[in-house]
Amino acid sequence: MIKKLLIANRGEIACRIMRTARGMGIATVAVYSDADAGALHVEMADEAVRIGGPAPADSYLDGSRMIAAALQVGADAIHPGYGFLSENPDFVDAVEAAGLVFVGPSSDAIRAMGLKDAAKALMEKAGVPVVPGYHGADQDPGRLAAEASHIGYPVLIKAVAGGGGKGMRRVEQALEFSAALASARAEAQGAFGNSDVLIEKYVERPRHIEVQVFGDAHGNAVHLYERDCSLQRRHQKVIEEAPAPGMTDEMRAAMGAAAVTAALAIGYRGAGTVEFIVDGSRGLRPDGFWFMEMNTRLQVEHPVTEAVTGLDLVAWQLRVAGGEPLPLAQDQIALNGHAFEARLYAEDVPAGFLPATGRLDHLRFAPGARCDSGVREGDEISPWYDPMIAKIVSHGPSRAVALSRLQQALSGTEVAGTVTNIGFLAALSRHAGFAAGEVDTGLIGRDVADLVAEGPPAPAVVIRAALAAAGLDAPGTGFEGFSLWHPLTRQIHLLRAEDDFRVSLAVTGPGQAVAGFEGQEHLCRRDGAGWRIGGTGPMLTAVALADTVTVFAGRPWEFALPDLRDDWDEAGAAGNLVEAPMPGVVREVCVARGDAVAAGDRLVVLEAMKMEHVLTALRDGVVAEVLAGVGGQVSAHDALIRFEDVPEQAVAS
Numbered sequence: 001m002i003k004k005l006l007i008a009n010r011g012e013i014a015c016r017i018m019r020t021a022r023g024m025g026i027a028t029v030a031v032y033s034d035a036d037a038g039a040l041h042v043e044m045a046d047e048a049v050r051i052g053g054p055a056p057a058d059s060y061l062d063g064s065r066m067i068a069a070a071l072q073v074g075a076d077a078i079h080p081g082y083g084f085l086s087e088n089p090d091f092v093d094a095v096e097a098a099g100l101v102f103v104g105p106s107s108d109a110i111r112a113m114g115l116k117d118a119a120k121a122l123m124e125k126a127g128v129p130v131v132p133g134y135h136g137a138d139q140d141p142g143r144l145a146a147e148a149s150h151i152g153y154p155v156l157i158k159a160v161a162g163g164g165g166k167g168m169r170r171v172e173q174a175l176e177f178s179a180a181l182a183s184a185r186a187e188a189q190g191a192f193g194n195s196d197v198l199i200e201k202y203v204e205r206p207r208h209i210e211v212q213v214f215g216d217a218h219g220n221a222v223h224l225y226e227r228d229c230s231l232q233r234r235h236q237k238v239i240e241e242a243p244a245p246g247m248t249d250e251m252r253a254a255m256g257a258a259a260v261t262a263a264l265a266i267g268y269r270g271a272g273t274v275e276f277i278v279d280g281s282r283g284l285r286p287d288g289f290w291f292m293e294m295n296t297r298l299q300v301e302h303p304v305t306e307a308v309t310g311l312d313l314v315a316w317q318l319r320v321a322g323g324e325p326l327p328l329a330q331d332q333i334a335l336n337g338h339a340f341e342a343r344l345y346a347e348d349v350p351a352g353f354l355p356a357t358g359r360l361d362h363l364r365f366a367p368g369a370r371c372d373s374g375v376r377e378g379d380e381i382s383p384w385y386d387p388m389i390a391k392i393v394s395h396g397p398s399r400a401v402a403l404s405r406l407q408q409a410l411s412g413t414e415v416a417g418t419v420t421n422i423g424f425l426a427a428l429s430r431h432a433g434f435a436a437g438e439v440d441t442g443l444i445g446r447d448v449a450d451l452v453a454e455g456p457p458a459p460a461v462v463i464r465a466a467l468a469a470a471g472l473d474a475p476g477t478g479f480e481g482f483s484l485w486h487p488l489t490r491q492i493h494l495l496r497a498e499d500d501f502r503v504s505l506a507v508t509g510p511g512q513a514v515a516g517f518e519g520q521e522h523l524c525r526r527d528g529a530g531w532r533i534g535g536t537g538p539m540l541t542a543v544a545l546a547d548t549v550t551v552f553a554g555r556p557w558e559f560a561l562p563d564l565r566d567d568w569d570e571a572g573a574a575g576n577l578v579e580a581p582m583p584g585v586v587r588e589v590c591v592a593r594g595d596a597v598a599a600g601d602r603l604v605v606l607e608a609m610k611m612e613h614v615l616t617a618l619r620d621g622v623v624a625e626v627l628a629g630v631g632g633q634v635s636a637h638d639a640l641i642r643f644e645d646v647p648e649q650a651v652a653s
Contacts (some may be wrong), residue, residue: 002077004075005103006073006078007081008084008485015075015373020315031048032048032383033056055383061084063085063095078101079099087296098207104269104271104296105297113266113296117198118160123169126261134151134198142350153174156168157197157199160194166191167184201522207280209278210226210275210304211225214271214316215272216324219324222257223260225256230242231444238425242338248284258276271297273295275295277290280439300343308335310334311333339396339402341391342354343388349423356418357418360377372390391466392394394405408440419558423555428451431443457496457557459522460537465559466494472526490504491504493506496557503515511526527539578640580638590602592626595623597617602643623641
């Protein structure tokens with residue numbers, strides 16, 4: 001049995017693994033970069049070892065430092081979590097060569113599934129259904145175009161290495177193929193160092209359904225049912241659920257058998273996920289699913305499987321890594337109820353889901369839901385790593401109950417200090433099609449405008465923000481006090497986007513005020529940290545920071561205080577300067593001084609939070625100066641490109 005475990009990861013997954021290991025009597029060791037010296041996973045561990053600078057290449061992606069740290073503290077095993085080194089077969093070999101146990105599959109199994117084309121060929125040979133396509137070694141553009149025509153449009157170009165949607169392009173017709181191929185190859189080369197691609201038939205109404213598998217070193221393998229991960233944006237999962245809506249016993253048996261066959265074909269050990277693309281246009285049918293890829297690690301969304309099976313997948317990982325057989329046989333694994341997981345991120349949804357940074361000045365999770373997190377109130381969201389704040393998990397005896405509980409959990413989650421996707425998640429959880437189980441990977445893309453639309457805040461929300469801005473959230477604070485002849489009154493000015501709000505507040509007694517807003521008066525009464533506006537509405541809470549107020553009313557509503565607000569210089573953003581929309585690393589500069597560019601031309605490729613963002617020209621112009629270099633770290637609003645001034649005659653025209 002493992003005695004001391006080093007977790008070669010950070011954040012939420014490191015904390016998750018530590019909780020289980022501690023319950024099993026296993027000592028835990030954290031590793032941390034300079035950016036994570038004060039992180040929660042460092043605080044939770046029995047021991048912690050610094051491994052380098054904040055850049056992943058200098059710390060969490062350096063396998064030699066991980067192994068040295070494990071040997072330094074006398075650990076006998078390494079758990080890679082997910083991401084970083086979790087699917088690096090060379091790291092597995094190095095761990096085992098050092099006499100340590102790797103909590104995961106063998107390097108051979110990882111290599112077998114590491115390249116999509118080779119994995120599909122292997123699965124096809126094993127009898128697992130595979131999407132029609134071309135997975136050959138001939139990468140000549142002419143050959144690839146001919147294969148695409150043979151498969152029939154629309155097709156999907158996919159990088160054979162890596163994942164996360166990088167190197168992936170949908171092509172509707174032959175005329176678009178050449179440009180899409182060049183773009184996919186360039187992105188794949190930059191992301192994975194491998195420009196090879198495969199071509200697949202594009203499934204018109206696809207669903208992404210994956211099956212959790214487990215194997216041991218004794219030749220056994222089982223599945224722990226399926227998860228539906230169809231709700232995605234930019235090929236990134238947003239809300240996952242188990243089991244899949246509309247799943248039949250016949251379909252589940254066929255998918256489960258295919259997944260176990262895949263695991264046995266490569267002698268799989270530990271936790272893994274076999275991902276299938278499913279044609280949802282005809283309902284779930286045993287002849288309508290195909291192998292897509294296998295993730296040879298624990299998945300981010302594993303808590304939904306734990307919720308519906310009652311099992312601890314990390315405990316299973318540790319037991320199997322210690323040489324034990326699987327704890328249960330297939331017929332002993334029960335399916336109980338339904339579960340959802342929503343991924344709470346620091347990201348600016350209206351701006352196109354751009355990752356964000358900031359300080360978590362206020363963080364509260366709703367009671368009753370499982371919330372896996374690697375951050376605390378007061379922590380900073382770093383530009384170096386994935387901006388996940390938490391995974392919010394609900395469970396219930398039916399899908400309807402589990403979804404209702406998810407909606408409650410999202411409504412009760414409070415975050416202030418950074419922008420998040422909580423409002424988007426709340427809107428998605430209430431989507432009529434999603435509630436009916438009508439899910440596919442295109443749902444968010446089709447309805448994104450409605451899902452991100454906010455509408456104006458209710459009067460009660462504005463008034464609640466004014467009460468917080470006035471300092472009336474606690475007795476004896478703000479301007480609540482003695483007034484000899486009449487109620488103490490103050491005008492509060494709030495801003496939200498382009499909207500300007502003015503509220504008059506008259507304090508009429510302890511915990512009481514009258515608010516005047518849009519020609520009407522509203523009686524306000526305080527109860528603890530909350531206020532009830534008008535006597536009939538819900539109790540609303542809020543957080544006032546230095547220059548903002550956030551009200552929690554089913555989702556966060558943030559208002560700026562105008563005397564502290566920094567004005568945005570629109571001329572700098574839309575005129576001669578191209579600025580970084582977020583902190584990141586410059587991966588490519590596409591122009592040089594003196595270049596003439598047209599509106600829409602690529603200027604800079606910025607990498608932030610493991611995703612690439614292409615910055616394009618907003619107008620025609622000539623590049624006067626390139627202010628950023630490849631590999632440089634930039635902050636939000638840093639100037640990257642400066643254009644020459646527009647001639648006066650051009651402005652006049």
